[in-house]
Amino acid sequence: MSNGREQWGTRLGFILAASGSAVGIGNIWKYPHMAGQNGGAAFTLVYLICIALVGLPIIVGEFVLGRKTQLSPVGAYDQIAPGSFWKWVGFLGVASAFVILSFYGVVGGWILKYTFASITGGFEALVDDPEGAGTMFNGIITSTWEPIFWQVIFMAFCIWVIVNGVKGGIEKWSRIMMPLIIVILVVLAIRGLTLPNGKEGLVFLFKPRFADLSASAIVLALGHAFFTLSLGMGTMITYGSYLDKKQSLIGSAIWVILLDTAIAILAGIAIFTTVFAMGADPAEGPGLIFVVLPTVFPQLAGGTIWASLFFILLFMAALTSAISILEVVTAYFIDQKGWDRGRATIIFGSVITVVGVFCSLSLGGGINLSAFLNMTFFDFMDYLSSKYMLPIGGMFMAIFILYRWGLPEFLIELETGMDGYKVNHWVVRILLSISAAVVGFIILNEIVDKIIGRSISDILFSASG
Numbered sequence: 001m002s003n004g005r006e007q008w009g010t011r012l013g014f015i016l017a018a019s020g021s022a023v024g025i026g027n028i029w030k031y032p033h034m035a036g037q038n039g040g041a042a043f044t045l046v047y048l049i050c051i052a053l054v055g056l057p058i059i060v061g062e063f064v065l066g067r068k069t070q071l072s073p074v075g076a077y078d079q080i081a082p083g084s085f086w087k088w089v090g091f092l093g094v095a096s097a098f099v100i101l102s103f104y105g106v107v108g109g110w111i112l113k114y115t116f117a118s119i120t121g122g123f124e125a126l127v128d129d130p131e132g133a134g135t136m137f138n139g140i141i142t143s144t145w146e147p148i149f150w151q152v153i154f155m156a157f158c159i160w161v162i163v164n165g166v167k168g169g170i171e172k173w174s175r176i177m178m179p180l181i182i183v184i185l186v187v188l189a190i191r192g193l194t195l196p197n198g199k200e201g202l203v204f205l206f207k208p209r210f211a212d213l214s215a216s217a218i219v220l221a222l223g224h225a226f227f228t229l230s231l232g233m234g235t236m237i238t239y240g241s242y243l244d245k246k247q248s249l250i251g252s253a254i255w256v257i258l259l260d261t262a263i264a265i266l267a268g269i270a271i272f273t274t275v276f277a278m279g280a281d282p283a284e285g286p287g288l289i290f291v292v293l294p295t296v297f298p299q300l301a302g303g304t305i306w307a308s309l310f311f312i313l314l315f316m317a318a319l320t321s322a323i324s325i326l327e328v329v330t331a332y333f334i335d336q337k338g339w340d341r342g343r344a345t346i347i348f349g350s351v352i353t354v355v356g357v358f359c360s361l362s363l364g365g366g367i368n369l370s371a372f373l374n375m376t377f378f379d380f381m382d383y384l385s386s387k388y389m390l391p392i393g394g395m396f397m398a399i400f401i402l403y404r405w406g407l408p409e410f411l412i413e414l415e416t417g418m419d420g421y422k423v424n425h426w427v428v429r430i431l432l433s434i435s436a437a438v439v440g441f442i443i444l445n446e447i448v449d450k451i452i453g454r455s456i457s458d459i460l461f462s463a464s465g
């Protein structure tokens with residue numbers, strides 16, 4: 001590009017960076033316990049349908065918008081619809097980045113702490129002691145300084161990668177970490193499968209239990225499809241803006257989706273086979289990783305090594321996602337305000353770290369806003385972003401493409417790099433409309449639930465049986 005904008009080095013580099021954004025805590029922590037608690041394969045099936053029906057059109061839409069404008073979200077909307085209110089959809093994305101990364105950085109800190117603890121053999125004392133493991137986890141997250149210490153280190157890694165730029169930072173580290181993540185997960189999955197009784201974990205994960213699949217689980221699967229693919233915030237618009245015109249965006253999007261889904265399922269296999277082999281509780285929920293696994297790994301021969309591999313893997317997955325969130329903020333200040341990369345990243349990376357400190361302290365280390373928010377500040381940031389900000393951002397992007405930008409223009413950019421292949425405009429129109437409608441429904445559902453205390457999906461579900 002003549003404007004001197006940074007570009008990805010290779011197509012593979014872009015695919016690894018985008019899937020590095022997608023593969024994160026969502027795949028390795030959230031997906032396995034959500035599937036475990038909500039009907040196993042029944043949940044997975046709904047989740048896969050959401051990915052194909054909503055995830056694919058939205059990710060392609062974001063890539064196209066980014067590559068066309070060569071700008072991050074605010075500038076992208078403003079270039080196509082100059083002076084209109086559409087740029088506020090871009091601002092919503094930048095705001096979501098602050099919200100998500102503040103709590104994501106805190107979890108990143110816990111992961112670093114656990115990585116360190118596992119390498120130094122700190123789990124040995126927890127063998128067969130779930131209560132002790134629970135006490136340890138709670139002790140860490142509710143204390144004042146320890147989680148902040150680790151969170152600051154995690155955010156420093158993040159800032160450092162982003163300061164090094166698109167090719168020299170994001171792409172370079174994604175190329176190193178993504179293959180490592182896959183190798184470690186495959187090794188851990190094979191380890192789990194070859195343990196006595198490990199295969200029971202597969203039954204748990206893959207046997208559909210439709211009775212456990214509630215209406216709210218369906219809404220959960222849809223929201224998760226957004227979160228796990230990093231959609232609705234403009235991450236993929238930003239990553240798409242560093243592309244040249246040579247590749248098929250549909251092809252790349254399919255790669256990202258396949259990698260993201262395969263890694264979530266592999267993580268499920270690695271975790272549940274190990275949990276079943278050791279007779280721990282598979283329905284533990286969110287504590288699965290921080291409470292159950294530390295008691296399970298030390299029971300294995302070479303437990304310290306397995307535990308360390310697992311937490312290193314989790315750290316890398318969290319880091320490649322966290323950098324993609326920070327890049328949205330950095331790119332905004334570079335594109336719209338003319339700042340240089342280093343200054344934008346260090347200043348706003350630090351601001352986000354400070355917001356994150358409040359999230360961390362809200363868990364017991366000193367700040368209690370629960371009476372005011374009805375939940376901790378930490379949970380509030382998660383709730384605000386995944387239930388409202390991301391779906392709203394995604395829905396408006398679909399509406400923008402359909403009614404403001406217009407399909408003919410959109411299709412020209414989409415078909416660029418596809419070697420003359422033509423995409424049927426009805427298919428695109430229908431998929432984008434379904435995405436906007438479905439997402440609109442989730443948001444409405446949530447709002448109705450907040451107001452009358454019962455969601456639409458709940459009412460429909462109990463009416464039909």
Ligand code: TRP
Binds near residue numbers: 022024025229230231
């Ligand atoms: N997809 C990541 C995960 O699964 C999280 C993430 C990164 C994200 N960038 C995002 C979520 C942008 C929403 C929006 O952990």
